[in-house]
Amino acid sequence: MPCPARRQERGGGVRTLRDREELCTVLGVPFSDEQLDAITAPLEPAVIIAGAGTGKTTVMAARVVWLVGTGQVRPEEVLGLTFTRKAAAELAGRVASALENAGVLTGDDTEGAELILTYDSFAARLVSEFGLRIGLDTDPVMLTGASRYRLAARAVAAAPGPFQSISRLGHASIPERVLELDAQMQSHLVEPGDVVAFTRRAAASFDAAPLWRGKHTAAVSASLAALDERLELLTLVSDYQELKRGLGLVEYADQLRRAVQLARTAPAVGAAMRSRFKVVLLDEYQDTSAAQAILLRTLFSGDDPATGRGFPVMAVGDPHQAIYGWRGAAANNILDFPQLFPRTDGSPAPRLTLRTNRRSGQRILDVGNTVASSLDGGDGVKLVAPPSTPAGTVEAMRFGTQDEELDWLAGEVIQRRSEGTPWPDIAVLVRRNSTLADVFEAFRDRDIPTEIVGLGGLLHLPEVAPIVATLRILDDVAANPDVAAVLSGPRWRLGLADLEALGRRARDLVGDHRIAEAHGVLTDELAQVMTEADPAEVASLLDAVNNPGEATLSPSGRSRVTEFGRELAELRRHAHEPVVDLVRRIVSRLGLEVELLARDGGDTSQLARFITAISDYVDVDGDGSLSGLLAWLEAEDDHGVGLEQAVPSDEDSVKLLTIHRAKGLEWNTVFLPALGDGYFPAGDRGGIWPTRAASLPSPLRGDAQGIPQLEEYSKKGIDGFKADSKADHRASEDRLAYVALTRAKQVLVASMHAWPPGLKNQRKPSAYFTIIEQARTRAQVAQAQVPDTNPVPTTEISAHWPLQLDPSRVAERRVAADLVAEAGRLLDDGSTTEAHDEWVWQSGTAGPADAALLRGWDEDANLLIEQQSRRRARRVALPEGLSATALMAMHRDPSAFAQQLLRRMPRRPSAAATLGTRFHDWVQRRFDSTASFEELEPHRGAEPPGLTRLIQAFERGQFGQRSPRGVEVPFLLRWEDQVLRGRIDAVYDWDAQEFDHLVVDWKTSNQPADPLQLAVYRQAWAQAMGIDVARVGAGFYHVLADRLSLVEAPTSLIREALAVAEED
Incomplete structure (x- = not known):
């Protein structure tokens, strides 16, 4: 029941809160005692361990109401930090609504507002406001998302080398490793030189390890090889960092590092923050990195009260939900908070807990508590549901094969829908993106409306996987698994015998004439060709495709291999096209859209989503690479690496997503399929730092005290370190399972199958499945019969050949x-x-x-x-970067522009466009002081008609002898959440009453002049020069007529143009 209210009002009818009961009344929320303890805690450091579904956002909003309503702070003196823009908006909305509903604001209060930011935005604001104190660039251009992979690929491509150790890695994997190592170094504030020095010391220690039969053990040899790779990767990391600096680009991690540098070297910054804010709320603190914790501690917790010790910082989070370690999060941050943010007297900050889960039934919570008990020895927070909450349903089902499991899963989802559960209240959560495609296909066959949340899951769909495989083949001649997958797929349907013949031919071409004796299964040659890694030594299936020689291919197989080779040769001629154009070309060449129209009743929506995602791959410098794209796709497949979590849409559909993406979300009914041992919990694919070049050595990490360490540089030490790391990885899997289990409100259903393809022994149920099975609601449930032997063929490749068609x-x-x-x-x-x-x-x-x-x-x-x-037009997401030309095209015809994003194809340039391009080139050379006289003469044999006339007219005209401030000036204009890019034709110093800078667009034809373009130019130049945009004029110069047409070109045109995108 709500608490009784006792309240006292002050002048103007503004309420002053006096006690906890009144808070419950004014907010209309029956807070529990543990919630009230957190809400009304004294103004001192504190950490709240808030279990899943315990209402932490509501508690933080209520704490702001309490502090404001009791007169302890004003709204603008509250700083709140969280991780995503979505979470920041939600928290800000909750706080604003709670303050308004409580009636605790004065007239003056309504003029200010609490500040709710993401951790990244807060670091960027610090640098922007105070960076000049230590000479930092206060207004850099942010590099995010796919742009990071493009720039890393550019740095790798430009590196002089030679690289002996990392040359064995695939092209697309190197940029990802560069970014991974760079991100770890930034997250833990480590310089490249420190890693180089440590790596060399470690190599010397391993080199001195005890020998076995006069040689290093395999484990030590692998470590030495990985250390050599790390040294080469560090060279590329330094190149990448230098490239960013040269282009004036920064990542959020760079801004965070700069913010830490600022806070450490300029103590006045911390003093200013503590003066401006009276209380700080830190949301999702378990996901903060070591660098973020250091920044916050430097600003808000010093060595004594004068430097911040005892400042009221309240951290809220759940160590059981710390699942982003791969992204730099330090899981021990929240546990160490009481010691790192002590009270004024130096004693540890108090720890408060929220145990009452208001989302799930108790049966579901019991399962989550059981999994969590392994993380804290059973001494941690145990979630409980309010007595009035239904207990919920827990079910578990075993099956023989994956097909049986998926067929049952689809039927069960349909059954839940028929019983009244709406499609959007049903979710299927999986451990890996690769599983999403199987579930999606099973649902599509049963006409279940399904949304795959995030890009990673799309990559394994049958309409998308061939595109990605083809891209890999075009990028890497050693992409043997992709060649085999494409050739054995439904399009080429190459048989086992022919694949074996190609494998033998591939090895023959590199001088290895070993012939396998076994036949009828995947042969040794083909298996080795598929798994070799060093491009200098690999037997390439592509070489065999291009030169089959006398390989014993069947007549139909030889014909298909020849046609496949021709197709690749044609596509390779276009491999340097913009990646969106290349993808569209592959889609067309493979006939994927036609096949989808025939197979799935015209459902091309998933293919369109993939192409839309690729269309966002717009390079910051106009030079996106295929390797960078593939690195980005690989990272999305592994984790879904975007800073912002993909959010399920409002579509009337079942939601299908990975567990990582499900954090913070909830559904009435949650299915967890494929809970077999080895799948979830999954093995540690990341490896340990001595044998994995892209891993930062654990002694250098900011959280070194809370993670396993290598005790000895020897085989014994490596074995012990592996065991400790395996246990640490298992703990991370347990946290992920806890997140998955606590997404369900009322129905939790687990399933697994015993016989994946190729296994000789049954796959056992995972530990998580066993826990769920023991807690199931009904003790006796009819289970599918599990055969004693694997009913699925030993290997997929030994199934019926060619593939059977309908x-x-x-x-x-x-x-x-x-x-x-x-x-x-x-x-x-x-x-x-x-x-x-x-x-x-x-x-x-x-x-x-x-x-x-x-x-x-x-x-x-x-x-x-x-x-x-x-049919209602599909909404298409804008690319993260737009050229000025693209903005104008979008403004003129949003529908046509959206269609172009979905179906980007090269366009034949018009004669007018070619003439304009050549004229722009000439003007740029004309005012280039290093250009020779020969360069200024038009090459009449190769230039379009009319160029000479334009040049002569320009020379005679008013700009012919006037020196510009700049020509073809490149720009990146940040406008809210959009980045606009392009080149300003020319900028002149201009002596006019209204303005003193003039941006000019050359007009070489009679095509319409759009003032939107000049509006972008004006804003870009003003931003670049740091001046008021009112000081920048704009005009079109009609070259042949020698006429300058000044136009207003207000910046409101940009806002209107982007608003059109939102509406359409």
Whole structure:
């Protein structure tokens, strides 16, 4: 029941809170005692351990109300930090709403507002406001998302080398490793030189390890090789960092590092923050990195009260939900908070707990508590549900094969929907992105509306996987697994014997003539070709495709391999096109859209989503690389690495996503499939730092005290370190399982299958499945029969070859082919349309009984076309960067622009566009002081007609002898959340009453002049120069007419143009 209210009002009807009961009343929330303890805690440091679903956001909002309502702080003296923009907006909204509903604001209070930011935004603001104190750039351009991978790929491509150790790695994997190592160094405030020095010392220690039979052990040799790789990666990391500095670009991690440097070297910054804010709330503190913790401690907790000790910082989080260690989070931060943020007297800050989960039933919470008990020895927070909450349902099912499990899962989802659960209240959570495609296909076959949340899951869909595989093949001649996957796929359907022959030919081409004796399974040659890693030594299947020689290929196999080689050669000629154009070309060449229209009733939505995601791959310098794109896709597949979590849409569909993406979300019904041992909990694919080059050595990490350490540089030391790291990884998997289990409100269903393809022994249920099975609601549930032997073929590659097609579809295609062939014969014979019609009806292909049916098909087709034309337009996400030209195109025709994003194809340049481009080039050379006289002369044999006339007109005109401030000036303009890029044709110093800078756009044709373009130029130049935009004029210069047309070009045009994108 709500608490009784006792309140006292002050002048103007503004309420002053006096006690906890009144707080409950004014907010209308029956807070528990533990919540009230946190809300009304004294103004001193404190940490709240808030279990899943315990209402931490509500508690933080109520604490602000309490502090403001009791007169301890004003709203603008509250600083709140969280991780994502979505979470920041939600917390800000909750706080503002709670303050308004409580009626505790004075008139003056309404003029200020509490500041709720992301941790990254806070660091950036510090640098922007105070960075000049130590000479930092206070207004850099942010580098985020896919742009990081593009720039890293550029740094790798430009590196002089030679690189002996990392040359064995795939092209696409190197940029990702560079970014991974760089991110870890930034997160733990480590310089490249420190890592180089440590790595060399470690190599010397390993080199001195005890020998076995006169040689290093395999473990020590692997460590020495990895250390050599790390040294080469560090060279690339330094190149990447230098490239960022040269381009004036920073990542959020760079800004964080600079903020720490600022806070450490300028104590006045911390004093200013403590003066400006009276209380700090830190949300999701378990996910902070070592660098973030150091920044916050430097600003808000000093060595004595004068430097911040005892400042009221309240951290809120749950160590059981610390699942972002791979992103730099230090899981021990929240546990160490009481010691690192002590009270004024130096004693540890108090620890408060929130145990009452207001989301899930108790049966579901009991399962989560059991998993969490392994993390804290059973002494941690145990979640409890309010007595009034239904206990919930917990179920577990075992199956023999994956097909059986997926078929049951689809049927169960349909059953839940028929019982009244809306599609969006159902979620399927998986450990790996690769599982999403299997579930999605099973649901699509049963017409279940399904949304894959995030890009990673799309990569394994049958319409997307061939595109990614083809991109890898074009990028890396050693992409043997992708070559084998494409050749054995449904398009080429190459048989096992032919794949074996290619494998033998590949090894023959590199001089290895070993012949396998085994046959009937994947042979040694093919298996080795598929797994070799060093491009200098690898036997490339592509080499065998291009030069099959006398390989014992079947006639049909040889024909298919030859055609496959031709197709790749054609695509390779376009490999340096913009990546979106290349992807569209691959889609067209593979016939994927046509196949989807035939197979899935025209559902190309997932393919469109993938292409839209790729269209966001817009380079900051206009030079996106294929290797960078593949590195980004690989990282998305591994984790979904975007700083912002993908958010499920409001579509009426079941949500399908990885557990990492599900954090912070909830559904009435949650399914957890594939809970077999080895799948979840998963093994540690990351490895340990002595044998993994991209890992930062643990002694250098900021959280070194809370993670395993290598005790001895020897095989014994490595074995012990592996065991400790394995246990540490298992703890991270337990935390991930806890997150998954606590997403369900009322129904939690787990399932697993015992026989994945290729296993000789049954896969055991995972520890998590066993816990759920023991807690299931119904003790007796009919389980599927699990056979004693694997009913799935030993390997996928030894299944029926060629792949079996749908017999009815084959028959339909043969009939269609016969019709086309006969129609072509009639047309070749000069037959008239009437003769063709007579053939259709009289040849027996369609008798009189079919005439009505055929006419009905015509009518249906026309109706479908009409419906398609009226179909509501799909919303298309804008790329993260837009050129000024693209902005104008979007403003003119948003629908056409969106379609172009989805179907980007190269456009043939017009004569006018070519002429304009050549003129711009000439003007740039004209005012380049290093250009020779020969360079200024047009090359008449190669230049378009009219260029000489334009040049002569320009030389005679008013700008011919006037020196510009700049020509073809590149810019990156940040406008709210959008980045606009382009080049300003020219900028002049201008002596006018209204302005003293003039941006000019050359007009070489009669095409319409859009002031939006000049609005972008004005704002970009003003931002670059740090001046008021009112001081920048704009005009179009019509070259042939020698006419300068000044226009207003207000910046409101930019806002309006981007608003059109939001509306459409």
